Amino acid sequence: MMGYGYHRRYLWIDVSTGEARAIPLEEEVLRAYLGGVGLGTWLLLRHAPLGVDPLAPEAPLVVAFSPLVGGPLTTSAKFAIVSKSPLTNRINDSLCSSRFALAGKRTGFDAIVVTGRATEPSLLLVDEERVELVPAATWWGREIRATQEGLEGKFGSRWESLVIGPAGEHLVRFATVSHAGRHAGRGGTGAVLGAKQLKGILVRGERTVRVADPQRLGILARRLSAASLGPATEKYRELGTVANLATLQRLHALPTRNFSPDYQSRAFSLSRASFAESGQVVRRSCAACGIGCEHLFVSSEGRRDADDRVRLEYENVFALGPLCGVADPAIVRRASHRCDELGMDTMSAGATLAMAMECVERGWWTGVPLRFGDGEALLDGLEKIARRDAFGDWLAEGSRRLGELLGEPACSLAAHVKGLEMPGYDPRTMQTLAVGLAVAARGADHNRSGAYQRDLSPQADRFRITPRTPLDVMACEEEAALYDSLILCKFVRRALGRDPHEAIAEMLEATVGWHMTPGELIEIAHRVIDARHLFNERQGWTADEDTLPERFFQEPAILSDGTRIHLDRDDFRRAVQQYYALRGWDGCGRLSESRQRELLLEHCTDVHNPCF
Numbered sequence: 001m002m003g004y005g006y007h008r009r010y011l012w013i014d015v016s017t018g019e020a021r022a023i024p025l026e027e028e029v030l031r032a033y034l035g036g037v038g039l040g041t042w043l044l045l046r047h048a049p050l051g052v053d054p055l056a057p058e059a060p061l062v063v064a065f066s067p068l069v070g071g072p073l074t075t076s077a078k079f080a081i082v083s084k085s086p087l088t089n090r091i092n093d094s095l096c097s098s099r100f101a102l103a104g105k106r107t108g109f110d111a112i113v114v115t116g117r118a119t120e121p122s123l124l125l126v127d128e129e130r131v132e133l134v135p136a137a138t139w140w141g142r143e144i145r146a147t148q149e150g151l152e153g154k155f156g157s158r159w160e161s162l163v164i165g166p167a168g169e170h171l172v173r174f175a176t177v178s179h180a181g182r183h184a185g186r187g188g189t190g191a192v193l194g195a196k197q198l199k200g201i202l203v204r205g206e207r208t209v210r211v212a213d214p215q216r217l218g219i220l221a222r223r224l225s226a227a228s229l230g231p232a233t234e235k236y237r238e239l240g241t242v243a244n245l246a247t248l249q250r251l252h253a254l255p256t257r258n259f260s261p262d263y264q265s266r267a268f269s270l271s272r273a274s275f276a277e278s279g280q281v282v283r284r285s286c287a288a289c290g291i292g293c294e295h296l297f298v299s300s301e302g303r304r305d306a307d308d309r310v311r312l313e314y315e316n317v318f319a320l321g322p323l324c325g326v327a328d329p330a331i332v333r334r335a336s337h338r339c340d341e342l343g344m345d346t347m348s349a350g351a352t353l354a355m356a357m358e359c360v361e362r363g364w365w366t367g368v369p370l371r372f373g374d375g376e377a378l379l380d381g382l383e384k385i386a387r388r389d390a391f392g393d394w395l396a397e398g399s400r401r402l403g404e405l406l407g408e409p410a411c412s413l414a415a416h417v418k419g420l421e422m423p424g425y426d427p428r429t430m431q432t433l434a435v436g437l438a439v440a441a442r443g444a445d446h447n448r449s450g451a452y453q454r455d456l457s458p459q460a461d462r463f464r465i466t467p468r469t470p471l472d473v474m475a476c477e478e479e480a481a482l483y484d485s486l487i488l489c490k491f492v493r494r495a496l497g498r499d500p501h502e503a504i505a506e507m508l509e510a511t512v513g514w515h516m517t518p519g520e521l522i523e524i525a526h527r528v529i530d531a532r533h534l535f536n537e538r539q540g541w542t543a544d545e546d547t548l549p550e551r552f553f554q555e556p557a558i559l560s561d562g563t564r565i566h567l568d569r570d571d572f573r574r575a576v577q578q579y580y581a582l583r584g585w586d587g588c589g590r591l592s593e594s595r596q597r598e599l600l601l602e603h604c605t606d607v608h609n610p611c612f
Helices: 027-033 036-047 099-105 144-155 189-195 214-228 231-239 241-250 272-276 314-320 329-342 346-361 375-387 399-406 431-439 469-486 490-496 500-512 518-538 569-583 593-600
Strands: 009-014 019-024 061-064 078-084 091-097 111-115 122-127 131-135 160-163 177-179 182-184 198-204 282-284 294-298 309-311
Touching: 009 122, 027 036, 027 518, 036 061, 036 078, 036 091, 036 111, 036 469, 036 518, 036 593, 061 189, 078 099, 078 189, 091 099, 091 182, 091 518, 099 160, 099 198, 111 198, 144 160, 144 177, 144 198, 144 329, 177 189, 189 198, 214 490, 214 500, 241 314, 309 329, 314 329, 314 346, 329 346, 329 375, 346 375, 346 399, 431 469, 431 569, 469 490, 469 500, 469 518, 469 569, 490 500, 500 518, 518 569, 518 593
Parallel strands: 009 111, 122 198
Antiparallel strands: 009 019, 061 078, 061 111, 078 091, 122 131, 160 177, 160 198, 177 182, 282 294, 294 309
């Protein structure tokens, strides 16, 4: 039943029993959700029991590919991994660029759904001929690089692996999954895999899919590659996202010391240059990408070998540097390297440590050796979190739960939305983003909202909420939902020309053979956003969650010239209500029953067939 661009089936596996089934995917489902985050969300809705504990055997973990994976289009070698988050108890959808996406789709499936809990630490092997669980005691307890090197030595280079580190094994609620040093699942996907007693998933296959018009697709691929190497991506190609440190500091939007409101104390010497001083910076590309925005820096002094290089992006530098009051680039490099090796999200780790540091500073948590600016304490804290050692056991719960454990008033210092820690932008000085983070289904995730784009545009009034704010939030969400379902890197959006929807429709027609109008693509984005919201509704979401921590309303940002910037609570609430109305939701942010039925596509029944 293979068709253009798709295998038209997904694989469901119960690791408790070893049962595996191939389940058809009807064209109506694929046209409705495309792939990636869209298809992953639909599968999560179908397989996740209501109110399921994210770490329970019944909780599904979905790996979803897309019709573009395996084709010649630049940045398309990506996969989505979707689950219920143990950090937020809401949807957790992440993306990763790697050869795992290419090998995974070659298994002959458009997605893999994993449920159950293995009887012992195990590896899940999936290829086009079999599904197998093998013991993983040899690798249990190993860090990321040692695990992946060991797996390659054992199974060979044709297998691509997605693994967890010690943080996932110890069910740290912001543990990640990793392939070749690239991480995904900052809401705790690594803990979901660890709870299933899976050290990793290995994939291998040779099944390819046809495309509808190979010649036309090749022309489009060459055109996109040429455009993606132009001025639109030059900054990231040459400098990487670490260069944003200087930009956001200049705009009074770089958070420091757990989102301290006083910008007069925010002079940080960290910059891209400060990280590059100790040695060569290596630029690399993700799989099937010609942009090459990834930059590797040496992680410690005195070494220059490949094993000592660490990927630095703006978000991990912000979270482990300024947010924790740390200005030493060597410490930030080491901290990023340790998070990568331990398998945990740098943003949540840094934000939770920063909250703990402020609690200690205020005398609300005693006997804990954490202080702003103390780099060695930061490094020690990361090790303790990953193995839930001593006070690290509480930190491993994330900032929201840490506040609950410490009690009021510590809760007020947790910088999160829905339990997911804030990214590296101060919402008081980027107020379109403030609304975007609040209403995002995943929580405080700038990649699903993207509203910071509007705040950084020259014509924006980023210091206040305007009647246009909800419209801008919607537009940014819809752009992200479409790219994340295709899947394409958002860095190519400016390379698609004046009307990206026309370019995307042309890609899909050449790949899958479908003729789609820009209006149909916009409706797909609407549907994906509604489906993610529906999952949250079915798991207990209420409108009270669509807000920001109290400190952002109570404490104005104080700029370097003494100007105070307030985030007005009433304006904020009105913007959220207007956003609900624009989405077609009711005043409590809920979808109608007819829309719910439409999203679930209940008439597309599952037909469970033996897989092999």
